[in-house]
Structures are given as C-alpha cells and as structure tokens.
Amino acid sequence: MRDGVSARDDILRDVRRAVGEARRPVDVPRDYRRERVVEAATVDLFAERVADYRAEVVRCSLDEVEARIAAALPPHAQVVVPDGLPWAVPGAVPDDRLTPAHLDGLDGVVTGATVGIAETGTIVLSHGPGEGRRAITLVPDLHVCVVRADQVVAGVPDAIRLLDPTRPTTWISGPSATSDIELDRVEGVHGPRTLLVILAG
Amino acid sequence: MTSTFVGMPAFPEAARTALGDSQLRANLAHATSTIRAKRARVVGEVDDWEQLRLAGAAVKDDVLLHLDEHLVRLEEALTANGAVVHWARDAEEACAVVAEVARSHGVDEVVKVKSMATAEIELNEHLEALGIAAWETDLAELIVQLGEDLPSHILVPAIHRNRAEIRQIFTDRMAAAGRPAPDDLTDEPARLAEAARLHLREKFLRAKVGVSGANFAVADSGTLVVVESEGNGRMCLTLPEVLVSVVGIEKVLPTWSDLEVFLQLLPRSSTGERMNPYTSTWAGVQPGDGPQEVHVVLLDNGRTRALADEVGRQALRCIRCSACLNVCPVYERTGGHSYGSVYPGPIGAILNPLLRGVGTDEQTDSLPYASSLCGACYEVCPVRIDIPSVLVDLRAQVVDAPRGGIPKPEAVALQAAAAAFSSAARMSLAEKVSGFAGRLLGWQLGRRGRTSLRRIPGPGAGWTDARDAPLPAAESFRSWWKRTGGRDA
Numbered sequence: 001m002r003d004g005v006s007a008r009d010d011i012l013r014d015v016r017r018a019v020g021e022a023r024r025p026v027d028v029p030r031d032y033r034r035e036r037v038v039e040a041a042t043v044d045l046f047a048e049r050v051a052d053y054r055a056e057v058v059r060c061s062l063d064e065v066e067a068r069i070a071a072a073l074p075p076h077a078q079v080v081v082p083d084g085l086p087w088a089v090p091g092a093v094p095d096d097r098l099t100p101a102h103l104d105g106l107d108g109v110v111t112g113a114t115v116g117i118a119e120t121g122t123i124v125l126s127h128g129p130g131e132g133r134r135a136i137t138l139v140p141d142l143h144v145c146v147v148r149a150d151q152v153v154a155g156v157p158d159a160i161r162l163l164d165p166t167r168p169t170t171w172i173s174g175p176s177a178t179s180d181i182e183l184d185r186v187e188g189v190h191g192p193r194t195l196l197v198i199l200a201g
Numbered sequence: 202m203t204s205t206f207v208g209m210p211a212f213p214e215a216a217r218t219a220l221g222d223s224q225l226r227a228n229l230a231h232a233t234s235t236i237r238a239k240r241a242r243v244v245g246e247v248d249d250w251e252q253l254r255l256a257g258a259a260v261k262d263d264v265l266l267h268l269d270e271h272l273v274r275l276e277e278a279l280t281a282n283g284a285v286v287h288w289a290r291d292a293e294e295a296c297a298v299v300a301e302v303a304r305s306h307g308v309d310e311v312v313k314v315k316s317m318a319t320a321e322i323e324l325n326e327h328l329e330a331l332g333i334a335a336w337e338t339d340l341a342e343l344i345v346q347l348g349e350d351l352p353s354h355i356l357v358p359a360i361h362r363n364r365a366e367i368r369q370i371f372t373d374r375m376a377a378a379g380r381p382a383p384d385d386l387t388d389e390p391a392r393l394a395e396a397a398r399l400h401l402r403e404k405f406l407r408a409k410v411g412v413s414g415a416n417f418a419v420a421d422s423g424t425l426v427v428v429e430s431e432g433n434g435r436m437c438l439t440l441p442e443v444l445v446s447v448v449g450i451e452k453v454l455p456t457w458s459d460l461e462v463f464l465q466l467l468p469r470s471s472t473g474e475r476m477n478p479y480t481s482t483w484a485g486v487q488p489g490d491g492p493q494e495v496h497v498v499l500l501d502n503g504r505t506r507a508l509a510d511e512v513g514r515q516a517l518r519c520i521r522c523s524a525c526l527n528v529c530p531v532y533e534r535t536g537g538h539s540y541g542s543v544y545p546g547p548i549g550a551i552l553n554p555l556l557r558g559v560g561t562d563e564q565t566d567s568l569p570y571a572s573s574l575c576g577a578c579y580e581v582c583p584v585r586i587d588i589p590s591v592l593v594d595l596r597a598q599v600v601d602a603p604r605g606g607i608p609k610p611e612a613v614a615l616q617a618a619a620a621a622f623s624s625a626a627r628m629s630l631a632e633k634v635s636g637f638a639g640r641l642l643g644w645q646l647g648r649r650g651r652t653s654l655r656r657i658p659g660p661g662a663g664w665t666d667a668r669d670a671p672l673p674a675a676e677s678f679r680s681w682w683k684r685t686g687g688r689d690a
Contacts, residue, residue, distance in 0.1 A: 007288040008276075011450065011501045015269040018509035026263035032252035032462070049475065097489075100406045100440050120468075120476035133490035134439040134481075138432065157461035165422035165457035166282070168487050171464075171480035176432040179472065180341035180357055181364055181390040182228070183235045189340060189394050190401065191432025191479060 036154035042118045046152045047199055049121025053174020054187055055195040062201045065146055069110055072144050072196050077107040080140060082132025085112065087146065095136050103135060108142030109192075114169075116152040116199075117159045121174070123147055123197065124159055126167045134168055143192040145172070149201035206351055209541030211567035216535040225361050229536050232360045233527045239473025240524060240581070247469065256462045258585040261518035264453055265508060271420045271453045272499065278423030282485025284495040291502050292322035295447055298498050299324060299412060302445050303333050308409045311445075312401075314427060314434040315339035316414025317355065317521050318447045318500055320543040324412070335412065336378070336404050338433035340397050347374040353537030353545065355523035356471055361536055364388040375400050401433065411441035411492065415448045416520065417463060418497075421456045424484045425497070428467060428477050438481050444492035449500050451508075451517040463520060466583035470522035503556030512594040513555045518584040519548055525578035525588060531571055540568060547578035551591045559595060560602025569595035632677035639673035646672065 051057045060068050066087050073079060073090065080103060081092045089110045098106075112130035113123045123145055125131045137143055153159050163169055176191030187193060209215060219225060244250055264271055276286045289295035303311055311328070313319065313335050325335040325346070337346040344359040345352050348370045352358030359367070371382040371393065380400045386392060413434065417426040425446055427434045438444060454460065468477045486495050508514050526532045526546030537545035541564050544552045550568040557565050569592050578588040621631045646653075653669045676684075 007290045007294055007501075010290055011288055011499070011505065012269050012272065014501065014505035015272070015450070015508065018505045018514075019266055019268065020509075022511065023266050026259055026266060028259040028263060029252065029255050032249040032256055034461070052475075053478070104402070104406060117476075122476045127487075127490060134435065135491075138435050138439055156465050157458075160458055160461040160464075163457075165419060165424045165482070166484045168481070168483045168490060170435065171476065171482075173474070173476040173478050175478070176430070177478050178340045178394055178431045180339070180344070180359060181367055181393055183232055183357065183360075184390040186390045186394045189398055189431035189433065190338075190405070190436050 032157075033155060034157045036158060038118075038152065038154055042154050043149045043152050043199070046116050046118035046121065046147075049118065050116075050123070050174070050197050050199075052121055053177075053195075055121075055174045055197055057197045057199060059199045062148070065198060065200050068198050068200075069144060069146070072198070073108060073110075073142075077142075078105075079108045079110055079144075080106050080132075080136050081110050082130060082136060084129025085110065086130060095132055098136070100135060100139055103139035106140050108144060109136050109140045110144045111137055111146070113145055113147045113151060115159045115162050116147045117154075117156060118152055119155045122156075122159070123172045124163065125170045125172065126163060127170070128167065134170060137170065137172075138191055141188075141192055142194045142196070143172075144196045144198065146198045146200060149199060152199075206538075206541045209564055211564045212535075212539055212541070212571045213567060215539040215541060216531075216571070219535045219539050224363070225536050226534060228361055228363060229533055232354070232357060233533045236356075236473055236527045240470060240527070241473075243469045243473055243475055247465070253462055253465055254583055254585050257466050257520075257583055258515075258518060260454065260459050260462060261451075261584055262515075264455060265451065265514055265517055268450065268453070268508065271455060272450060275418055275420040275423065275453050276499070278419075278421060279485055279497055280423075282423045282495075284423065284485040284497050287496060287498045289447075289498050289500045289502070292327075295322050295498050295500050295502065296324050296327035298496070299445050299447065300328060300331050300333065302443060302496055303328070303410050304331075306409055306443055308333070310334040310336060310404070310408070311410040311412050312336050312338055312404055312408040312437045312441065313342075314411070314413040314429065314437045315342050315358075316412075316447065317543060318414040318449050319412060320352065322447065322500070322502060324447070336401070338401050338404070338437060339429075340394060340431060340433075343397055343401070344370060347371065347378060351538055352543060354526060355521055355544070355546070355548075356526075358537075361538070364390060364393065367393055371396050371400075379404060401436075405433075405436040405440055408437070408441045410443045410445065411437035413437055413444065413446045415446050415452055416467065417460060418448050418453045419455075419457050419460065420453050422484055424457060424482050426460065426480065426482045428464075428471075428480050430472065430478045432479055435479055435481055438483065439491045441492055443494040443496075445496040445498065447498045447500055449502075450504050451519075467520050467522055470520075470524040470581065470583040503558075506558060507552070507555035510555055513551060513591050515586050516548065516551050516555050516588075516591060518586055519552065520584060521548075522583055523548075524581040524583065525586075528577040528581050530573060530575060530577070535571075540571065547572060547588045547592075548586070551586075551588055551595060554595050554599075555591075559598045566599045566602070569599055629679070632680065635673040636676050636680065640675045643672050643675060 114126040175195040287298045341359040353361045368388040375382040415425040416428045532546040540549045
C-alpha cells in the first residue's frame, strides 16, 4: 500500500486511463496453418529434424523398444525411471522422490513423451505417468526418450491443441545448447548433454 | 522507473567511443551477420510467416486494448492454481517483493534465469544491497556478472566479449563466487561452457529460491512460459522450493492456444532456430513436482505510460526476440552499451523513452535519434512494430517537450529557413553567405586534409552530435546556372 491505494488498483486504473477511448474489439486473423494431416513423411521429417539438433535418433518397431533402451545405456548404468513407464529398463532406479543431489549421482533417465512436433523436431513432456516429474529429465546427463510414431504431429498448433495448459510441460528440441561464446554452438550446458530419441512404430 | 546505466552519456557520445573500438566492431559484425543469416534461413522455410506475424500483432493489440480485463483474469487463474500474485507499480516495489520472499525463507542467495524484466528493475543490485546474492545462471549473463560488466545484446548479452576475455574472467573471478575455474581451462567454447556447468551446478543443487521472468503469461489458464536454450532456466524453475517470477503486465496472452503463434514467431526470430532447446510452462503449484511456493509479480514500471501513447503503445507488443538489433546498421556499428539501457537497438530507442517519458533526461531524449530510419527493424519484427514511425513521433515529442519556455534550436532554425525559402532575394543572399563560408572552410580544412565539418558551432551543434556536416557548396546551383547556363555540367 502506498498513500492508502493498493498497487493493483493503481495499475488497473492507469491501464484504463491509458487505453481510454481506444478500447475496441480486435479481430485476430487465424489464416495461418492450424491443422495439418499427419502422413508417413511427417514421421520421417520428425526424425530428420530431431537429428538436426545433434540428438541421436533410433527408429524401431514397438516390440524392439526394450532392446533399444538397453542398447542405449552404458553398461551398469544407474538410470532413474518414472512411475508408469511401460518398458523394462536395466539398472532402473525408481523415482522415489529422489533429491537433486541424488539425481546428480545417476547416469541417466528413460521416459516416454506426450507429443512430437515434426516441423520443429520438438518433443513435449507433460510430466504425467511414464514421463515423471520435471527434475528427473533435467539433472542426469543422459536422457533416453521414447516417442511413438502415433504421437507425432505436423506443427506447433497441432501440439498446442493436444496439451493441457494446467499441467507443467517441457518442450525439448535437441540437447541443452548455448551460443553465448562468439556464437559457437556448444551442446550441453545444464540440461542432459546427450539426448537419445527412440522413435517407435 | 527504468534507469539509465549509471553515468551513461547520451547516445552520440557513447557511440563515438564504441566506434573507436575495433575489437567490439569486429565481434558485433560477426555476431549480427551470423544471426541474420540463421534467421533468414529458418523464416524462409515457413510459408505462412506473414500470416503468423499478422496474427501475432493482432493478439498483442487485443491484449493491450483490454489489458485490465486480461490482468484480472490472469490473477484469478494464477490464484486458483496456488500462486501468490503481487502487483508492483515500479522497480522499487517489485524488488521489495522479491527481497521479502527471500528474507521470509532466511536465504542469502537466489538463482536467476535470464530475464529482461529483472535486469530492467536492477534486481541484482537491490538484493546485493540487502546482503542477498543473486546468481545469474545464463552463460552470457554469468560472463557479464563475473566481469562486472554491462549486457550489450538482449539475446547474447556478452557478445562484446571474445573467448580469450571470457577465459580470463572465469579464471580470475569464479573462485570468489563459488567453485573455481579448472586450472587447465582453455579458451575453447566447449571447455568454457563446461566450466560454467560445474560452477553453477553446485548453486542449482543447493538453491532454495529461484527468480525468473516469463516470456508469456496465459490469462485463461494461469500458465507462465519461459523460453531458453541452456537448461539453466529449467534448473531455476524446477529445483528450488520457492519460485518468484517478475512479469511485465504486457506479457499476458488471452488463451493457451495463442501460444501456437508465438512459439513459432519467437525462436525463429530470436536465435534463428526452428525451436529453442527448452521451453518450460507451469501453472502455479504442481503438487509433488517443482516449487511448492510460487509467486508472480505483475510489473508496471512505465508500461502504463507507454500504453497511453497512441503511436508508441505498439512497442508493448515486443516479445524481446532481438531480431531488430541484428538488422540495425546503427546497432551493428555502435553495440548495445551506447544505448545506456538493458533494452538496446531499435526497440530500445523507442521503448526506453516510452517507459521513462521524454523531456526528463538528455540520454533518453537522444535515443529516438539513434537511427537512420532505414526500416529494416520493422520488416523483421515478428509482431510488426512500426519502429520507424514510433521513432519519428518520439522525435517530435522530444522537440516539443517543455524546457522552461526556451524553444529548441531546431524550431528556431526551421523558422529562419521558412523565412529564407519564402523570398527569392533572401534565398539568394543566404546562398552567397553559404558559398563564401564553403570556400573559406574548404580552404582551411583542405590544409588539414579533411573534407567535412565534424561539428558545427552554435545552434547547429546538436545536429552534428549525431552526424558529420558536409561543407557548404562553394557555389549555389542558381549562381552556377546563371554563370554557365548548365554548359559545363
């Protein structure tokens, strides 16, 4: 409170005063591409664009997922897995509310995903069953992420439509990267330095 | 109030210094041309880019013209999601909220995601004065903070530093702030990034309080969005128990589906990527996942002043992509420091005067002139801010701003010009005087090997602050025509 008036009341009053007579409905033209059909080429494009970010992409059938996960992990790796992951993982450590320090001592994480966006090569997690809370896909240095081909959509609007805004989401496009030093792209600053995507089906 | 970097001179003086720094000019030319090319490539592959720009501009206009309604809805949704909403009229109030949250948890440090709003309110300095360390965790911001330096670009704030300088800063300064740089640190970017990873990881793992901004705040769902590259944002948004986000009131979007426009426009315009490595969205408190105490500070700090400006209010559409910096011929040569603000480049040249108001300080009033009005900024702007028109309008406001009743030199000069142009005899006399001056000055400067007047004295001095004045022609066109009839052309 300042001079007995709350900042909230002051700001809202100043907004109304500033807009004044200009207040009017604005039509938003929505003639950009909002809905696109998924074809076989869409899944190929997804694989290509994920790989463009220097993430590793492995394609396989749905039956081969467990073997591919096992092959992706270093021998004797300790790997955190979220509740509800439908695949068996060797060296699995269940996420029993592990502390950040504990997560930092593990070698990797295996999760599923909610949606894959072909045009941008993006994987979106919404941190429900099979994906886990946000910290587990952040602190370990290796993220193995399984995306089913039927989860791939064409563009950003298609993904937005499928996501629940009240859930936390993490959009991942390649491994962590920076271009802050002379615009040289360096993979791996704080997030997982290795992102391996298993595209199944 | 947004403040000017302490002791910063007006743009022309600062620019003159920057232009003399050849290392800075080389770094800037490399940086801006690289990002320009990347942006052009990824924008070129989107065939509905113009439709997206039109939609983006319209969504933002709708937000601005009904900002009070959207803010009230955002507050309701955030509160329903378990977040605590604070309102801050200015920098002081916003900093006080963050400080109070930190104090209530007894911490002497917070970890920060790169955020223009917190840079604008000088949160780090404010917290430091209270004995709370605010650790910047973006690599470039870390370089700027450890080097006790100022940011020079919205997206890549340390772009004025080269790798050797960065290695030196890390070697000299990391130890005092926490984990020291490795003894065998080289100037390879991958090694420097690794040093930052190790230095910051211990801070992330122990941090109790995180501080962020937000790129977008969705009113109907109470969802905040942070767009980033390195993962430091995810660390700050996920690992601490408490999160405070400082959000400018213009960041609100009406609905979740509006993100489908902006998550296409922003990354391609900003880093020139199809998508940035990481985007995080969160809606208040998520039980069992991430911070269990969430605060959101809605910040005015001059935004309602900018909103009241009928021409200038479009600047509040800005999504801080920095595409306008990278195409600006003035920015490319002078760099970000010359603008004396966390908002440099063409957007800074309009945003700073709009947020602070014109006619109060010389530095701010100089910014609308830091442009050749070439219009490249408008062409690349993903939300179609007509920066040149706003610049011209602000120049008029600067000239008209009351200064104790004394007319500005431009006004006097233009009145004199009107008198001369309206009479052939007066025009002829003026040309004779000018021609004589031109011959005399040409002879004098020629002896010193120069062909232009750098500064002219008297009332015209202000005009030559920002440009070199050419010599007056030795002979006017009309006198040359009378003498030769155009035969020696």
